[in-house]
Amino acid sequence: xxxxxxxxxxxxxxxxxxxxxxxxxxxxxxxxxxxxxxxxxxxxxxxxxxxxxxxxxxxxxxxxxxxxxxxxxxxxxxxxxxxxxxxxxxxxxxxxxxxxxxxxxxxxxxxxxxxxxxxxxxxxxxxxxxxxxxxxxxxxxxxxxxxxxxxxxxxxxxxxxxxxxxxxxxxxxxxxxxxxxxxxxxxxxxxxxxxxxxxxxxxxxxxxxxxxxxxxxxxxxxxxxxxxxxxxxxxxxxxxxxxxxxxxxxxxxxxxxxxxxxxxxxxxxxxxxxxxxxxxxxxxxxxxxxxxxxxxx
Amino acid sequence: xxxxxxxxxxxxxxxxxxxxxxxxxxxxxxxxxxxxxxxxxxxxxxxxxxxxxxxxxxxxxxxxxxxxxxxxxxxxxxxxxxxxxxxxxxxxxxxxxxxxxxxxxxxxxxxxxxxxxxxxxxxxxxxxxxxxxxxxxxxxxxxxxxxxxxxxxxxxxxxxxxxxxxxxxxxxxxxxxxxxxxxxxxxxxxxxxxxxxxxxxxxxxxxxxxxxxxxxxxxxxxxxxxxxxxxxxxxxxxxxxxxxxxxxxxxxxxxxxxxxxxxxxxxxxxxxxxxxxxxxxxxxxxxxxxxxxxxxxxxxxxxxxxxxxxxxxxxxxxxxxxxxxxxxxxxxxxxxxxxxxxxxxxxxxxxxxxxxxxxxxxxxxxxxxxxxxxxxxxxxxxxxxxxxxxxxxxxxxxxxxxxxxxxxxxxxxxxxxxxxxxxxxxxxxxxxxxxxxxxxxxxxxxxxxxxxxxxxxxxxxxxxxxxxxxxxxxxxxxxxxxxxxxxxxxxxxxxxxxxxxxxxxxxxxxxxxxxxxxxxxxxxxxxxxxxxxxxxxxxxxxxxxxxxxxxxxxxxxxxxxxxxxxxxxxxxxxxxxxxxxxxxxxxxxxxxxxxxxxxxxxxxxxxxxxxxxxxxxxxxxxxxxxxxxxxxxxx
Numbered sequence: 001x002x003x004x005x006x007x008x009x010x011x012x013x014x015x016x017x018x019x020x021x022x023x024x025x026x027x028x029x030x031x032x033x034x035x036x037x038x039x040x041x042x043x044x045x046x047x048x049x050x051x052x053x054x055x056x057x058x059x060x061x062x063x064x065x066x067x068x069x070x071x072x073x074x075x076x077x078x079x080x081x082x083x084x085x086x087x088x089x090x091x092x093x094x095x096x097x098x099x100x101x102x103x104x105x106x107x108x109x110x111x112x113x114x115x116x117x118x119x120x121x122x123x124x125x126x127x128x129x130x131x132x133x134x135x136x137x138x139x140x141x142x143x144x145x146x147x148x149x150x151x152x153x154x155x156x157x158x159x160x161x162x163x164x165x166x167x168x169x170x171x172x173x174x175x176x177x178x179x180x181x182x183x184x185x186x187x188x189x190x191x192x193x194x195x196x197x198x199x200x201x202x203x204x205x206x207x208x209x210x211x212x213x214x215x216x217x218x219x220x221x222x223x224x225x226x227x228x229x230x231x232x233x234x235x236x237x238x239x240x241x242x243x244x245x246x247x248x249x250x251x252x253x254x255x256x257x258x259x260x261x262x263x264x265x266x267x268x269x270x271x272x273x274x275x276x277x278x279x280x281x282x283x284x285x286x287x288x289x290x291x292x293x294x295x296x297x
Numbered sequence: 298x299x300x301x302x303x304x305x306x307x308x309x310x311x312x313x314x315x316x317x318x319x320x321x322x323x324x325x326x327x328x329x330x331x332x333x334x335x336x337x338x339x340x341x342x343x344x345x346x347x348x349x350x351x352x353x354x355x356x357x358x359x360x361x362x363x364x365x366x367x368x369x370x371x372x373x374x375x376x377x378x379x380x381x382x383x384x385x386x387x388x389x390x391x392x393x394x395x396x397x398x399x400x401x402x403x404x405x406x407x408x409x410x411x412x413x414x415x416x417x418x419x420x421x422x423x424x425x426x427x428x429x430x431x432x433x434x435x436x437x438x439x440x441x442x443x444x445x446x447x448x449x450x451x452x453x454x455x456x457x458x459x460x461x462x463x464x465x466x467x468x469x470x471x472x473x474x475x476x477x478x479x480x481x482x483x484x485x486x487x488x489x490x491x492x493x494x495x496x497x498x499x500x501x502x503x504x505x506x507x508x509x510x511x512x513x514x515x516x517x518x519x520x521x522x523x524x525x526x527x528x529x530x531x532x533x534x535x536x537x538x539x540x541x542x543x544x545x546x547x548x549x550x551x552x553x554x555x556x557x558x559x560x561x562x563x564x565x566x567x568x569x570x571x572x573x574x575x576x577x578x579x580x581x582x583x584x585x586x587x588x589x590x591x592x593x594x595x596x597x598x599x600x601x602x603x604x605x606x607x608x609x610x611x612x613x614x615x616x617x618x619x620x621x622x623x624x625x626x627x628x629x630x631x632x633x634x635x636x637x638x639x640x641x642x643x644x645x646x647x648x649x650x651x652x653x654x655x656x657x658x659x660x661x662x663x664x665x666x667x668x669x670x671x672x673x674x675x676x677x678x679x680x681x682x683x684x685x686x687x688x689x690x691x692x693x694x695x696x697x698x699x700x701x702x703x704x705x706x707x708x709x710x711x712x713x714x715x716x717x718x719x720x721x722x723x724x725x726x727x728x729x730x731x732x733x734x735x736x737x738x739x740x741x742x743x744x745x746x747x748x749x750x751x752x753x754x755x756x757x758x759x760x761x762x763x764x765x766x767x768x769x770x771x772x773x774x775x776x777x778x779x780x781x782x783x784x785x786x787x788x789x790x791x792x793x794x795x796x797x798x799x800x801x802x803x804x805x806x807x808x809x810x811x812x813x814x815x816x817x818x819x820x821x822x823x824x825x826x827x828x829x830x831x832x833x834x835x836x837x838x839x840x841x842x843x844x845x846x847x848x849x850x851x852x853x854x855x856x857x858x859x860x861x862x863x864x865x866x867x868x869x870x871x872x873x874x875x876x877x878x879x880x881x882x883x884x885x886x887x888x889x890x891x892x893x894x895x896x897x898x899x900x901x902x903x904x905x906x907x908x909x910x911x912x913x914x915x916x917x918x919x920x921x922x923x924x925x926x927x928x929x930x931x932x
Contacts, residue, residue, distance in 0.1 A: 096343035190344035
């Protein structure tokens with residue numbers, strides 16, 4: 001998308017606001033590296049976790065000498081480990097995302113950049129991927145403030161192309177990135193095969209899943225008139241319609257039903273679900289909606 | 298092909314012009330036009346998923362909703378279907394006839410005498426006709442025409458039911474063959490166009506009440522309109538004599554032979570006895586076994602019988618009695634008196650004498666032109682290269698000479714005239730082909746009005762019939778001695794035809810007359826009236842003309858007729874002898890002037906055309922289409 005490359009993804013003022021936020025992890029997960037999050041692993045933080053019997057070879061520094069004095073037995077003190085959180089950002093980069101003013105892909109990229117920025121600031125590990133039915137645009141997972149520029153430039157480079165196959169994209173992503181953490185999928189969920197498979201895959205990975213459903217204003221309230229042949233941007237399919245009030249009402253009912261179906265599916269599986277129009281401001285979304293939705297804190 | 302034909306037949310039963318269904322080929326064109334017409338603005342959108350769902354929701358409401366997408370197209374196709382169906386002129390059959398001028402053609406031929414249960418076909422037809430008279434409404438008119446050997450208009454177009462009933466009740470059966478041509482011509486003249494879009498009689502409907510056994514349908518060229526064929530009869534139970542003749546022994550030697558052809562129309566084999574009786578003497582009795590639907594020829598040789606009545610009779614019961622017997626009146630062969638006026642040593646006279654000598658009936662006299670005196674003795678006088686001052690009586694042939702008649706003369710000569718055309722329908726040219734005659738020189742004949750050219754060449758006629766006032770006169774414009782004609786086969790045939798053409802000649806060979814055809818009565822001298830005794834015993838008196846034969850036409854009943862003139866009486870045989878009448882199976886289709894008319898049973902039904910309703914329906918659908926188009930509320 002030309003627009004995204006010609007101007008900065010997020011302005012500095014907004015980034016500063018984002019620094020106050022962090023990704024809220026609902027569950028304690030195993031991390032991959034030392035970080036600022038509690039881990040299931042026992043480790044070397046200051047927070048006491050448990051005792052265990054001493055076995056030969058254990059570091060004597062962690063022996064609880066007070067217990068030894070009282071009970072004449074060697075116990076080891078265990079501390080909670082603090083590790084990082086892996087934030088998976090999946091951006092639907094199919095051709096349908098290129099529609100809307102502003103385009104959905106632009107919106108999705110900005111949102112992903114914002115969430116990724118929050119994660120990097122919080123020393124979390126970020127995996128960003130733009131996927132379409134045929135192609136995957138991916139970046140090596142990165143950590144730390146130093147990776148911000150790299151991530152931004154990658155996100156800016158994501159271009160929409162090809163059709164949509166959400167389930168396939170999720171499956172292959174999960175195979176490549178097994179780390180549990182927080183998975184955010186930003187998509188319009190316009191997939192001929194349905195959205196269910198993709199969300200199910202993501203929940204199966206054990207991560208906290210957030211589905212951000214982006215719709216363009218034109219999709220929410222289409223302004224159509226006359227006899228039209230609507231061509232699908234991704235498939236060769238088309239629909240011939242004569243726009244009438246009845247049909248538009250029917251379309252809106254359908255749109256609501258579609259969003260409602262995704263919401264219900266998500267709620268039933270503990271997936272955080274947001275429906276946003278691509279003309280929503282990212283600030284409002286991140287600073288307000290996502291916080292209220294429990295994704296950010 | 299047969300499937301197509303079956304479809305065609307099925308359509309033909311309900312449509313008058315099923316061929317116009319070809320216009321259904323326009324449907325793809327309408328669809329094409331529709332596709333071309335509705336050029337939708339193309340618009341790229343992210344995904345059609347939601348739109349598709351919307352359409353599915355709409356179409357899920359009713360099973361036919363899918364079609365709504367193309368409601369306009371559907372309506373157009375319906376309009377087209379309605380219009381094409383209207384063009385094909387569908388009709389229903391409604392009982393009774395109404396609002397018309399009706400002409401009833403009632404068959405009273407021999408086959409209508411067939412017994413059908415307790416009644417006969419003719420009675421059934423009459424009953425049907427009377428019902429139609431009852432069906433008439435005020436203002437309807439009807440006329441009654443009967444047909445058999447000849448046609449009669451029994452009642453002119455009238456609305457007087459009393460007269461119509463009288464006319465129908467007066468119809469009597471006959472024993473004759475069926476010829477509808479005259480009746481059709483009557484109808485044709487009434488249906489002839491008069492002025493613009495009008496006919497002599499407006500909307501004349503024709504109903505043929507018959508069993509469909511009509512022999513001259515092929516000869517009816519005129520097409521008549523609004524015909525129904527009310528078929529009567531079902532029986533096929535008949536066998537009869539279809540042909541009966543006696544062959545003379547060849548050159549007077551050997552036996553006479555009688556030939557009988559028996560036709561079996563029944564569906565089962567016929568077992569019967571054929572009895573041949575001559576003047577009450579049984580000549581032969583033969584057991585016959587004729588397979589169903591077939592003919593059997595019986596040839597009986599017997600000594601020469603002399604004069605008398607020969608009768609062939611089948612002894613079995615069937616539904617048509619008239620063809621179970623046939624008669625032949627045999628009488629001694631009468632001689633023909635021929636006078637040849639020619640130079641006795643001329644070549645032409647030699648050939649003519651030889652040709653006449655072949656026929657035993659000929660009493661030939663020859664005379665030199667110089668010695669010729671006008672006489673009335675001879676039946677046939679031949680003038681070879683000579684002409685009398687005044688015409689004698691009897692039939693005359695002028696060879697290479699001009700008869701003393703006004704209007705006929707020779708205008709010079711033609712060298713080697715080729716034979717270009719000849720009138721093979723004339724009695725003297727029957728069965729012969731004069732094309733190979735080579736002539737050295739012929740006279741260029743100028744003929745009076747009313748003469749008939751028999752053989753023509755480049756310069757005019759070679760032979761002509763210039764008969765006048767009942768006298769038969771033939772002119773041959775060339776000398777037969779100066780041609781190769783006497784050496785051709787056509788010459789003796791011509792002489793035979795000539796002898797048959799002479800009234801005496803044809804009289805002698807006539808042994809059986811078809812029913813309905815007149816008997817030729819040759820007056821005996823000094824008798825003013827003759828009595829004809831009919832087969833049923835009744836007698837009719839006939840006034841005679843001493844100069845010419847008299848025809849007796851009341852011969853509708855088959856059987857032996859006796860004509861008594863003074864002291865002499867002669868027997869005549871009148872026979873049906875018509876295979877078409879003996880085959881009594883009713884026909885299912887009448888082909889009148891190339892138009893096929895299907896048989897109807899029971900009361901005659903009328904085609905009630907439905908195209909008006911279809912056109913109205915098409916208009917209604919058109920209006921619906923317009924309103925739909927205007928609203929454009931449909932998807």
